[in-house]
Amino acid sequence: MRGQIEFFFSPRTVVVVGASRKPGKVGYELLRNLREMFRGVLYAVNPEAREILGVPCYPNLASIPEDIDVAVVSVPAEKVLEVAEEAGKKGVKGLIVISGGFKEVGAEGLEREKKLIEIVKKYGMRLIGPNCVGVYVPKTGMNTLFLSKERQGYPTHGFIAFASQSGAFGSAVLDWAAMRGIGISKFVSYGNKADVDEVDVLLYLKNDEDTRVITLYIEGIENGAEFFKVLGEVTKYKPVVVLKSGRTEAGARAASSHTGSLAGSDSIYDAVFKQSGAIRAYSMEELFDLAMGLAMQPPAAGERVVVLTVGGGSGVMATDALSELGLKVPKLSDSTVSKLRKILLPFASPYNPVDVTGSAVDEHLVEAIDILLTSEDQIDAVMWLPYYMVPGITPELNKKFLERVKKVFRETNRVVPIVGVATGGSYTAIYAKEAESMGIPMYVSPERAAKVIKALVDYGRWLKRTGYFDYHIEKFRRTFLTH
Amino acid sequence: MRGQIEFFFSPRTVVVVGASRKPGKVGYELLRNLREMFRGVLYAVNPEAREILGVPCYPNLASIPEDIDVAVVSVPAEKVLEVAEEAGKKGVKGLIVISGGFKEVGAEGLEREKKLIEIVKKYGMRLIGPNCVGVYVPKTGMNTLFLSKERQGYPTHGFIAFASQSGAFGSAVLDWAAMRGIGISKFVSYGNKADVDEVDVLLYLKNDEDTRVITLYIEGIENGAEFFKVLGEVTKYKPVVVLKSGRTEAGARAASSHTGSLAGSDSIYDAVFKQSGAIRAYSMEELFDLAMGLAMQPPAAGERVVVLTVGGGSGVMATDALSELGLKVPKLSDSTVSKLRKILLPFASPYNPVDVTGSAVDEHLVEAIDILLTSEDQIDAVMWLPYYMVPGITPELNKKFLERVKKVFRETNRVVPIVGVATGGSYTAIYAKEAESMGIPMYVSPERAAKVIKALVDYGRWLKRTGYFDYHIEKFRRTFLTH
Numbered sequence: 001m002r003g004q005i006e007f008f009f010s011p012r013t014v015v016v017v018g019a020s021r022k023p024g025k026v027g028y029e030l031l032r033n034l035r036e037m038f039r040g041v042l043y044a045v046n047p048e049a050r051e052i053l054g055v056p057c058y059p060n061l062a063s064i065p066e067d068i069d070v071a072v073v074s075v076p077a078e079k080v081l082e083v084a085e086e087a088g089k090k091g092v093k094g095l096i097v098i099s100g101g102f103k104e105v106g107a108e109g110l111e112r113e114k115k116l117i118e119i120v121k122k123y124g125m126r127l128i129g130p131n132c133v134g135v136y137v138p139k140t141g142m143n144t145l146f147l148s149k150e151r152q153g154y155p156t157h158g159f160i161a162f163a164s165q166s167g168a169f170g171s172a173v174l175d176w177a178a179m180r181g182i183g184i185s186k187f188v189s190y191g192n193k194a195d196v197d198e199v200d201v202l203l204y205l206k207n208d209e210d211t212r213v214i215t216l217y218i219e220g221i222e223n224g225a226e227f228f229k230v231l232g233e234v235t236k237y238k239p240v241v242v243l244k245s246g247r248t249e250a251g252a253r254a255a256s257s258h259t260g261s262l263a264g265s266d267s268i269y270d271a272v273f274k275q276s277g278a279i280r281a282y283s284m285e286e287l288f289d290l291a292m293g294l295a296m297q298p299p300a301a302g303e304r305v306v307v308l309t310v311g312g313g314s315g316v317m318a319t320d321a322l323s324e325l326g327l328k329v330p331k332l333s334d335s336t337v338s339k340l341r342k343i344l345l346p347f348a349s350p351y352n353p354v355d356v357t358g359s360a361v362d363e364h365l366v367e368a369i370d371i372l373l374t375s376e377d378q379i380d381a382v383m384w385l386p387y388y389m390v391p392g393i394t395p396e397l398n399k400k401f402l403e404r405v406k407k408v409f410r411e412t413n414r415v416v417p418i419v420g421v422a423t424g425g426s427y428t429a430i431y432a433k434e435a436e437s438m439g440i441p442m443y444v445s446p447e448r449a450a451k452v453i454k455a456l457v458d459y460g461r462w463l464k465r466t467g468y469f470d471y472h473i474e475k476f477r478r479t480f481l482t483h
Numbered sequence: 484m485r486g487q488i489e490f491f492f493s494p495r496t497v498v499v500v501g502a503s504r505k506p507g508k509v510g511y512e513l514l515r516n517l518r519e520m521f522r523g524v525l526y527a528v529n530p531e532a533r534e535i536l537g538v539p540c541y542p543n544l545a546s547i548p549e550d551i552d553v554a555v556v557s558v559p560a561e562k563v564l565e566v567a568e569e570a571g572k573k574g575v576k577g578l579i580v581i582s583g584g585f586k587e588v589g590a591e592g593l594e595r596e597k598k599l600i601e602i603v604k605k606y607g608m609r610l611i612g613p614n615c616v617g618v619y620v621p622k623t624g625m626n627t628l629f630l631s632k633e634r635q636g637y638p639t640h641g642f643i644a645f646a647s648q649s650g651a652f653g654s655a656v657l658d659w660a661a662m663r664g665i666g667i668s669k670f671v672s673y674g675n676k677a678d679v680d681e682v683d684v685l686l687y688l689k690n691d692e693d694t695r696v697i698t699l700y701i702e703g704i705e706n707g708a709e710f711f712k713v714l715g716e717v718t719k720y721k722p723v724v725v726l727k728s729g730r731t732e733a734g735a736r737a738a739s740s741h742t743g744s745l746a747g748s749d750s751i752y753d754a755v756f757k758q759s760g761a762i763r764a765y766s767m768e769e770l771f772d773l774a775m776g777l778a779m780q781p782p783a784a785g786e787r788v789v790v791l792t793v794g795g796g797s798g799v800m801a802t803d804a805l806s807e808l809g810l811k812v813p814k815l816s817d818s819t820v821s822k823l824r825k826i827l828l829p830f831a832s833p834y835n836p837v838d839v840t841g842s843a844v845d846e847h848l849v850e851a852i853d854i855l856l857t858s859e860d861q862i863d864a865v866m867w868l869p870y871y872m873v874p875g876i877t878p879e880l881n882k883k884f885l886e887r888v889k890k891v892f893r894e895t896n897r898v899v900p901i902v903g904v905a906t907g908g909s910y911t912a913i914y915a916k917e918a919e920s921m922g923i924p925m926y927v928s929p930e931r932a933a934k935v936i937k938a939l940v941d942y943g944r945w946l947k948r949t950g951y952f953d954y955h956i957e958k959f960r961r962t963f964l965t966h
Contacts, residue, residue: 024874105830151872153908166796168841168870175872175908176927219799245796250812251803257832258795283800283930284906312741313649313728316702317766320734329733347588349740358651387651389634389658391507423767425636425658444659447766 003203011069018075019044037141077101088123097129132191133167158183159212185210212295235277239294277462293452297417298476299460302380307353309385315353321450361392486686494552501558502527520624560584571606580612615674616650641666642695668693695778718760722777760945776935780900781959782943785863790836792868798836804933844875
């Protein structure tokens, strides 16, 4: 059934068919990664070995003395059908076919792929691939990527799911995420999508408790109607961020020669993404910037943003970036301005941006956020720019600031997203990381943070339209305020 | 005279007036930074001490038994005029006045600032500030920033000069640059610009041998006519990248309350920047992305870009990003396609993007770049996307690739900019860094690299218009080919 693919991500038993003893070979690196990471039971099939890397080897699937959840297949294309047939007889639940040599190589391969699908259907199995890198799940250690650990980093467990039409790009992104400390709940790259496709993945991830936000890299969609229907359903519950390439004529031509995708007109895609509540990103970094923000903060109820900054220049840049995205950085009411003036330094600016200046101490930011969040002004989101390095800011700032925010959220009806900016080096990075661990996503520049606020505003609008806004606010209250 | 400000960056003797023994005070941290970094002779003025941090202290400037190049002034605003007078009598060449309490605080301060300018003029001194963080020069250790090393990182020597209207933002950017390994030739933040301003800095940096690219953060320009005249002169010799904030109405309002800048209409700024050959950036990261690219690569003679990639998905994204910026990713000629087909793998793509695929070995990239650079196709720039992590790519790739590029550049008339993309983690970062040390700027995503190519195209167009294109190509040949 559509979306019933949990066993691919959390199998109890996995077998690598086509395991090899030769370092550098896909069948070796695959087994080595699983051997090191997978927390279930692992077998290998290789007629010429009794064990490889300590993993027990059998001459074929039939002779393995246990039920198998997932068979990872890395044998020459000509042998895949035979293995699939064996797997069906053995009662294997799912195949992940890494091997290439199918639809992507022309008529002969297409024929082979059709036969593979027939076998899979006949036995009621599911199939990821062929011609794919498969799945990576930090929590269970299920990992069918075949680049060695020396060259490829693997991210830790986190709340972002990532599905990529391109295996190479998907691997590179995981590698990048590992270095950047971005956690992943589930990764999947489905190659030729002979069976499991975006729809299965969306339906599965919708109910996956470990996933707060779904990110997708796609070049083209075949079953558009079904995809967008499911997408529009899933986005009510979880944000979906999409990086869609092949947007331009030249890009679409390139996509067609890469994955055979017919990219179609981008303005149509754009309209349908909007109608389905998906958020578009335009680069890998943006994909994850938006995902982090959407995972950690509630949707915004409107487009009025307050900028609260320690640095005047950054405040100006923040205002530009927000305005250029169509958001408002409105003047504050006289009453709010006069309350701010009372607690700020004489040369600070109580307008919007609220600029506490580089001479500020922690309390200026803490009192200011309190005044802003309890004011009668309509404030839909806050961009917060602490400069951790200035002399008056102490290592306690995050704690004090977050405690005050939570207090106000608890005592009032108001909940607004707060997105942070911390431009700086190693000292700053420590406290930015700390703020993130406390629930505020932090970005290196106001321009990047502004795009995140825009996504929260767009997502909020979608949720209001579909009637799911309060559901998300309540969910946020439950997680953020008890955290 | 305009631009004659070398002594601020490479002084022989420096004195800190208002040196303090109290850690945390500006007069202490300032002295400590200079004490640790400055490679010239350092004195301090403090009537109550004979030495601080091992630096000899005098009760006043007059009693210092040596000529002084630069006096760094950090005393209360009321005492600054007196110090300036003393400095004039002592024959000090330049003042860097860190102290605030001038134009930025209203009428009284404005009066004080006018008097300060009078004194400076009377004695033929120059002045940076007041109300500024001053200069930082890794090569000489001249550093008037006053944040402690524990909170603020200082970048190493490099070829990018950075001038910032905002001191706090300037400091944060240096801190970020230090962490990211971006080198700086000269940094200056001139605060109220009572004397030294952007024009002085541009004229100075134009002739500064250590500076290949000039970056500016500005909120507003007062002496517009002079500034743009000088800018148009400087950009013939060196690229100038400008991050101008206060672009939107709300941003301009914020800028006005930050530095009192009248931001003016952004479309006018945009036009004048274009007419002066400056390149605009729209975020801190973009400012330095463009600066790195412009410093390391020659200008482009046109807008036709070839994408040479190991990853198909990245090739599609690269094509989109280039097209969206108005650049061309044209089809290659039949003859070039057939030459490429001969040396590539059967399932590789010999079109544009040229996709050698993840099964490629080093030689596929090396032979492909040779064919492209020696083809009869008009190719104005190359975006190169090696995936260092794929099995067939060896640690020798950069060396082999660069050697071949240099060979072709040497043997032909052709020189085109090459900009690289390396999406990935720690392993990839090592080789990206290596490629940069060999002269190819590397970016984490095709979108960022595409903006750099756009800048090289725009700069090339400007240089052709002003007749300085060949000068830059020759300069590049001299540095890159003998490197």
